[in-house]
Amino acid sequence: MKHSMNKQSGHAAMLFAIMIPALFGVFMLGSDGARALQTKARLEEAAEAAVLAVSAKDEEDHQLAQDYIDHYLYDMKSLEAVSVRKLSCEEIPECAAGIEKGEARFFEYRVAGKAQHQSWFPGDDVIAGFGESFDVTGSSKARRYQSQPVDIIFVVDFSDSMNLDWTGGSKSKIEDLKDIIEDVTNELSVYNQLYPEHPHRVAITGYNRRTINTGSNGKLIIRDQRITTLQPGYDEKDIFYPQKTINQQFVVKGAAQRVPSQAEDAVFKDIFFTTNFTSFINTVNDFQADGGTASLQGIIRAGQIVKAKAVNPKQLVIILSDGEDYKHYAGQTEKLVNLGMCKNILNLVNGGPMTVNGMADSKGMKTPDGEQMNARMAVIGFDYELNANVGLRNCVGKDNVYKAENKDDILNKILSLITEEVGHLAQ
Structure with a gap:
């Protein structure tokens, strides 16, 4: 019986050793995955703040939008792209259709960004990971209406x-x-x-x-x-x-x-x-x-x-x-x-x-x-x-x-x- 238990202990040790890379991979994917989700949420918040600032300034100000994203995403490796657009009513089907119905005109402002981040656990040939880096994207839009006389x-x-x-x-x-x-x-x-x-x-x-x-x-x-x-x-x-x-x-x-x-x-x-x-x-x-x-x-x-x-x-x-x-x-x-x-x-x-x-x-x-x-x-x-x-x-x-x-x-x-x-x- 003692000999049987010793054999089982050896098998357990072998199984544990085999499972370590998989378990560590799950841990790494979970850590970087949670970080990616948090980073995306921060980028969405940055885009919201940026688009309100852009709408207040009423300009397609890329530098202003980039400054907001830089402030929110302090740990990014690089900012891959920033898009800032201002659309008139005629460029927005919803607004153009509303004008025909007698609804108020509005202008729409859009800010979108793509950021690259360094992975904490990049992984290798044995252990799964996110690679050396991962990208996150986020966007937001705001509208300005004719509100005050x-x-x-x-x-x-x-x-x-x-x-x-x-x-x-x-x-x-x-x-x-x-x-x-x-x-x-x-x-x-x-x-x-x-x-x-x-x-x-x-x-x-x-x-x-x-x-x-x-x-x-x-x-x-x-x-x-x-x-x-x-x-x-x-x-x-x-x-x-x-x-x-x-x-x-x-x-x-x-x-x-x-x-x-x-x-x-x-x-x-x-x-x-x-x-x-x-x-x-x-x-x-x-x-x-x-x-x-x-x-x-x-x-x-x-x-x-x-x-x-x-x-x-x-x-x-x-x-x-x-x-x-x-x-x-x-x-x-x-x-x-x-x-x-x-x-x-x-x-x-x-x-x-x-x-x-x-x-x-x-x-x-x-x-x-x-x-x-x-x-x-x-x-x-x-x-x-x-x-x-x-x-x-x-x-x-x-x-x-x-x-x-x-x-x-x-x-x-x-x-x-x-x-x-x-x-x-x-x-």
Whole structure:
């Protein structure tokens, strides 16, 4: 009996020795397998955080997405691939179908990543393992909807160069712009039909070297938003007072003392915030461009309109231009921006310090319901690198300057600016 037990012990030892590689292989597969699952979960979390950041920035920012993944996956061997995409409504069948049913438009942002990790137990010819490394993938997507009612004021360049053709369209820049504004109002109409109690509103103010606004008697008045002293000759010889102009930037001006040549040939005027988009578009379609360019004129006038007419919780000032300011106006715009012209408009609404003498620092503007308003300014350039326009770039900040190559670029950028600031994760 003792001899039999000794034989069985030997067999058990042999069986145990044979099973060790298999048991160790199961252990290694379990360890690296659990690690792979945990790593995939972390990559999914990283993609979720990254896609929300990308949607808030509203750019296909690969570096931003990579930074998020690097932060979450601190133990990876290498980041094999990062994909960042922004899709317009027309590129998403679900959204396109929803628009036809009268549903709200949205933009979708997608982030996907693939990371390689070093295996803890790579295995060999005898023991099973994951190999020297293993890959994990993860992805997420977010959507930004038109959620809050917005007051949108278009600050439009009506200088003569807007009559020229451009590479991004089949017509002149000004005619394409009219089409784009009509497309925007068509999209806003869908939202307004869904939420008639809190509708989007649109307004427009134009500029060349002056602004043209309706007076109390209904007649058009050419106005100069600057404070100057006339000198003999052309207007570039006039004495310009930057700080006095800032001090009166929210004051509605009277008729201009000097009207530059061609400025009076343009046809445009202010249209205050309205939900009657049909009337708005019919009026805009009659506008005509002529004369030089002075963006400071439109910016100052836009601030006056926002101050007097803003109602919705979100205020959006969109400056549309095709080039640099005319001669001396470029330097004047830059001086006014440095003195706080654009910050005064934003801080008036958002709350903050004002550089207008005699005007206390703003506590912000509120809606009729007592909700705090929020303002944003952006510049969209027609086929033109607007970073070269220092005044406009510094006015809104370089992250809010966009170059548009074609009509769809401009339309999608405007609609993207109108949507909510931060996206929501989508299933």
